[in-house]
Amino acid sequence: MDLEIYDQTTQHVDEKQLDLVEKVLQYAGEYLKLRDDTEMSVTFVNNDKIQELNKEYRDVDRATDVISFAIEDADDDFPIVMDEEMADEIPENIGDIFVSIDKVAEQAKFLGHSNDRELGFLVVHGFLHLNGYDHQNPEDEKEMFTLQRKILDDYGLKR
Numbered sequence: 001m002d003l004e005i006y007d008q009t010t011q012h013v014d015e016k017q018l019d020l021v022e023k024v025l026q027y028a029g030e031y032l033k034l035r036d037d038t039e040m041s042v043t044f045v046n047n048d049k050i051q052e053l054n055k056e057y058r059d060v061d062r063a064t065d066v067i068s069f070a071i072e073d074a075d076d077d078f079p080i081v082m083d084e085e086m087a088d089e090i091p092e093n094i095g096d097i098f099v100s101i102d103k104v105a106e107q108a109k110f111l112g113h114s115n116d117r118e119l120g121f122l123v124v125h126g127f128l129h130l131n132g133y134d135h136q137n138p139e140d141e142k143e144m145f146t147l148q149r150k151i152l153d154d155y156g157l158k159r
Contacts, residue, residue: 001025001026001029001034001036001038001039001040002037002038002039002040002091003022003025003026003039003040003041003042004039004040004041004042005018005021005022005041005042005043005044006041006042006043006044007043007044008043008044008045008046008049009044009045009046009101010046011101013044013101016116017115017116017119020116020119020120021042021119021120021123023155024120024123024124024151024152024155024157025040025042025123025124025127027151027154027155028124028127028128028151028155029127031150031151031154032131034092034094034131035091035092037091037092038091038092038093038094039091039092039093039094040093040094040095040096040097040127040130041095041096041097042096042097042098042099042123042126043096043097043098043099044098044099044100044101045098045099045100045101046100046101046102047063047100047102047103048063049098049100050063050064050065050067050098050099050100050103051063051064053067053098054067057069063100063102063103064100064103065099065100065103065104065107065122066097066098066099066100066103066122066123066125066126067097067098067126068095068096068097068098068126068127068129068130069095069096069097069098070094070095070129070130070132071093071094071095071130094130094131095130097123097126097127097130099119099122099123099126103122104118104119104122105118113159116157117152117157117158117159120152120155120157121148121152121157124148124151124152125148128144128147128148133147
């Protein structure tokens with residue numbers, strides 16, 4: 001998977017956490033059997049920036065932990081349509097994830113686990129949203145959260 005990681009935080013994300021994100025998302029991509037040329041990005045921001053995004057795109061005026069922007073989703077009014085041969089030649093960009101590094105620390109402390117576990121949880125959660133998983137109803141929630149827990153546990157980021 002081709003993963004771009006951007007750090008727009010004021011305190012900067014350390015190399016260990018950047019490496020963790022790269023590895024856990026590569027693992028999750030292999031777990032879901034995504035194409036090798038699948039593309040996505042993760043951008044680290046602070047609470048003020050994620051609050052702006054949350055307000056602009058979700059009409060919720062507060063900071064949140066993670067926001068996913070899928071390139072194409074099931075409710076897309078204008079899906080990208082191409083023949084199979086063309087689709088095989090073009091990398092599949094699944095979208096972008098924004099993570100509040102401030103929320104990572106706040107929630108890890110509140111939940112009593114490591115920042116690494118919280119960071120892994122948030123990027124895998126966002127990643128699953130990019131791949132069509134959701135938790136709008138109990139059945140979908142059970143499927144998504146079970147898969148999320150399985151990926152994190154198998155990777156070694158157990159609660």
